[in-house]
Structure formats: C-alpha cells, structure tokens
Amino acid sequence: MIILGVSAFYHDSAAALVRDGEIVAAAQEERFTRKKHDARFPAHAVRYCLQEAGVAGAGVDRVAYYEKPFVKFERLVETYLAFAPRGFSSFRKAMPLWMNEKLFQRSLISEELARIDRGLAEPEKLLFSEHHFSHAASAFYPSPFERAAVLTMDGVGEWTTTSLSRGDGARLAMEKELHFPHSLGLLYSAFAYYTGFKVNSGEYKVMGLAPYGEPKYAGLILDELIDVKEDGSFRLNLDYFDFCTGFTMTGCKFDDLFGAPARKANEPLEQRHMDLAASVQAVTEEIVLRLARAIATETKEKNLCLAGGVALNCVANGKLLRDRCFENIFVQPAAGDAGGALGAALAAYHHHEGGARRVVAGRDAMNGAYLGPAFEQTDIERRLAAAGAKFTVVDESAVIEETAQALAAQQAVGWRQGRLEFGPRALGASSILADPRSPQMQKTLNLKVKFRESFRPFAPSVLRERVADWFEIDGDSPYMLLVADVKSTRRRAMTAEQQALFGIDKLNVSRSDIPAVTHVDYSARIQTVHADTNPRYHRLLTRFEQLTGCPVLVNTSFNVRGEPIVAAPEDAFRCFMGSRIDFLAVGNCILRKSEQDPRLALNYESAFEPD
Secondary structure (H helix, E strand, C coil): CEEEEEECCCCCCEEEEEECCEEEEEEECHHHHCCCCCCCCCHHHHHHHHHHHCCCHHHCCEEEECCCHHHHHHHHHHHHHHHCCCCHHHHHHHHHHHHHCHHHHHHHHHHHHHHHCHHHHCHHHEEECCHHHHHHHHHHCCCCCCEEEEEEECCCCCCEEEEEEEEECCEEEEEEEEECCCCHHHHHHHHHHHCCCCCCCCHHHHHHHHHHCCCCCHHHHHHHHEEECCCCCEEECHHHECCCCCCCCECHHHHHHHCCCCCCCCCCCCHHHHHHHHHHHHHHHHHHHHHHHHHHHHHCCCEEEEECHHHHCHHHHHHHHHHCCCCEEEECCCCCHHHHHHHHHHHHHHHHCCCCCCCECCECCCHHHECCCCCCHHHHHHHHHHCCCCCEECCHHHHHHHHHHHHHCCCCEEEECCCCECCCCCCCCEEEEECCCCCCHHHHHHHHHCCCCCCCCCEEEEEHHHHHHHECCCCCCCCCCEEEEECHHHECCCCHHHHCCCHHHHCCCCCECCHHHCCCCCEEEEEEECCCCCHHHHHHHHHHHHHHCCCEEEEEECCCCCCCCCCCHHHHHHHHHCCCCCEEEECCEEEEHHHCCHHHCCCCCCCCCCC
16 A cells, blocks of 8 residues: 655655555655745655655555644634734734645645646545644654654644654553643744744754853743643743744734844844753753653553654753663654654554554664665766766765775765655755864864854764764664763863853864764764665765774754755755865765866855754
C-alpha cells in the first residue's frame, strides 16, 4: 500500500511517501522553490516523492493531510467570540481568507492534487488526520521502540497545544491534551517576538542567545505569565498576550511587566534581551521536565518519543535525557509542521488502514533523515556546467582526501552529497563544514559566510565511536537534537578576567580544544555520524581525524541567512559564489573559489529576507 502525506498552508509545507509502512521519501517545499518556510501547497515535493517511489497518482492508495481544517476554523471562530468585541479588526481581516480558502480546504487540496496528477485527486483517497496525532505518529512509528509514551508540544494544532499518547506495536492512542490558548510553544514564540525575532523561525535564536544571559526573569514569568502545576500542566495569563485577538504576540501589559517595548529587529541586542532568553529557556526546560516525569510515573513506560516544534529545543532535550526519567528518548528529526506530512502518512497506514509495524531494535526508521532528492553524477556535471562552474571530476577517495586537506587548512567547505536531509538540520548531506579547532571560525562563518548574528552557535559533527572522548554523552544523537557539554578534559581554563565577562563579550573567549563548536556555557548541539547511514561523511571525518587528531567538524546548514538549505547542484554553486566558502564538493566534483570566473560572483549578503 502506498500513502502520500501532505502538510501545507501554514509554514514549512512538505510531502512524504510511505510504502507498506516504510518511508520512501520526504521533502520540504522550500528546498525546491527556494522560498524559506514556504507555506504553499507542496507540489514540487509531491512530484519528487512520486518520482522517488516510481509511481503515478493512480498507484497511490491514500493521500493523508496532516490536520483537520474545519476543526481549526471552529477554534478561530470560538476564540474570537470568547474575546469579543476585542480583536474585531483582526477577526474582520482573517475571516475573508478563511471563508474563501481555508474553510474549503478539501476542495483546494483536491484541485492542487489534480494539477499534479488526476489520479491523486480521487475523492475516496483523501484522509484528514488530527494535527497532534500526526506529530505523535511521526515520532512513534519510526522510533526504535515497540512501546513508548509520546509527548507532543507546539504552538497549536486545531485546539491541542500539548498531548500525551501511548504507542504499542502498530497501535497509537491519544490519552491527554492541553488546549489553546494555553501553549508552551506560543509562550516561547512570544519571547522570540519580544526580543526582536520572527515568530515560527526565530525561536532557535532565542535558544542560542540564552547562554549569554542569566535567568533573572524566570521567577517573574512563573509568577505572572504562566501557572505551572507539579505534573507540568499549565495555564497562561492571557492578560499579557495578544495572539488570541490581535496582530502581535504580546501586549502593553507585557511591555510594562518587563519595563520596555518589544525590541525591533534592527535594534541592538542588550544584556536584558539575553537575560529574557535565558529566563524563558529555563522555564521551558522546567515545564518539559515536569511533563516528562509525570508521564513516566503515570504510564510506567521506559521509552519516550517527542515531536512538535518545542521538541526542536535541543537544550531541553539534552536535560531530559540526563534526567533519566525515561531510559530511552527518540525525537523526530522533522519535529515541526513539515514532519506532520510524514506523520499523516504513517497514521493513515498503521492507524486507519491497520497496517503492520516492523521495529528493528536499536535502529529508527528515518534512514538518517536522508529522505530528500539526490542527483546522479552526470546530472551534477551537467547542472554545474550550465551554471558556469569550473570543476574537476575525481573518484570518491580523492573527494575525501582533497576535502579533508582543505578543512585541515582551515578553509570553509561546501559539502553537497547524496540524498538531502528532511527537517531543519543539515546532517552532512548539504552542509558547510569547517575546522572546529580554530578560535576565529565561529565569528568568520557567522559574519562572512552565513551573514547572520555573531552570537549564533555552531554544531559539531563527531564520529559516533569517538563521541564520548570529546563530549559528556555516550549515545546516539544522529539528528542534532541533543545538547551535551564538552568533555572537561577538552576544556581550557579561563582567567578571572574572562570569567567576569558578560553577554556577547563572552563570545571571543576560546574555552576548549574545539572552540568553534563550544558555546559560552561549554555546551554543544551534537550530531553523531554513523558509517551505516552516511558512509561518505563518516569517511571524511575519519580522514580529518587522521590529519589533525580531531574527529570533529563544524557542521552548519549549507545556506546563508534567509535562504533554504541548498538542494540542487546549481543552488550549491550559487551559494558558493555568493559567500566566502573556499572549497566546494558536490558529488565527485571539486570546485575551488580561486578557479571560478569572478564575473559569476554574487552578493548573497542581501539576497534573502532575514529570517
């Protein structure tokens, strides 16, 4: 049985295809359209999935959509009625959109499917999952667990903002829910907005900013903004928020509570913004821990699966892992709305159609998240030549050797190999790589390659078999969703003067043997690299260790600020020519910046809208 899953019309539209319960393909629409967080119907992603599976629309048995639009419409109307007459202006603006498009989403989806292939649009094929059930399915069904508790947390689905489910074999059942407007995701988004970042894309910046501050406002948040119970359940004080009825996340009372209006994006970051980030991060971690501990006590399950946008908070995930309230944790790598497409497909197969589930002990079913498009070598050469690139074609061993030598020489390397990652993280298929031993590399990559804020941390890729030698963790973290500290033996002692620094002043202190991936609190967002899921990347790390004694590389997504991760070879070449990347490896093609036609240089610094 072949099932196509689709998520669309909010942010991060995506498609996924499952054959007899096995994941064949999954991709976000933004990777094809080059529009970050593209919310439009994922026509390109659907076509890719069909092509990867080698099927036409008539061969697809079901098409599963990741949420229920009518229930979402119900929530919108009931929310406005509950707060009336407040919020009438936003209600007046929202209603025409919902009446003209969202309310009739079944017809809209069918029309979009018919444009791709009429065989997809047969009415009996279309199913609708519930938003948080899609999240739960995306986490449990690919997990390596026969049984597990499943915790989902995000902004809001139809009504649900947090849910507990339990999975057993192919059975998955939702047991408890927290409902809108009481949302941990929306609380975090409110602080993203208040500190000057974009909602639905800037939350990870708040997480990266938090270690520069102190959680001075955590008590105030818990006293005034959110009432948290011992079991982690919570209620927001809606007097301080504007997302129910207005056009912003926070209101005047929120400004008064924290002593200033929301920071504008072009205004400088101050110590108070860092302290606010640290505070909401601390509160989030406490709530996640309370929820998980209560779930462990109630369910007696040993395994926990996580999904929803809050599950991308890798700092909270790392603390949850170290808390040991669950023996094992699996986080869906595409935990946000993109992963809802995969969850909808898996829910349709296992839950709706009663399909059997096969679990391989100790191994998840996400295939390393390498589920997107790959390009044949001849196609790579044709595309690069058409873009005007100058390149040499070598064998795989030479790709490894030349790339490792470039990295050891502290060059910034673009690396586009094999199938593209599904989800927000670059995992060694479409990555910018660098030497983590360089004290200047973090600042150089942020300002001159990525064109983004200097405070943003970079993640390390490390050979799985060497992770415990460098970090305070000895387990798998293939999806860059767990944070752990750098090993104490790898740290460098700080002077009293350095320890007295505050905020961004901490940034330039070299605090370990791998300073480019060591955050100011000695933490790192770790990706373990496995020979079975990404053998070429594993070989590169192995050769880099042979050259340098270090089995770790800086790994950041292959894009600049505001651009989606590169997918096609020509995308990689354009980013290479628009940034200060020195060396590029695409398939078996090697490109050096010094050999390119200078007339093809691009100004990527202002090419994309800031995220």
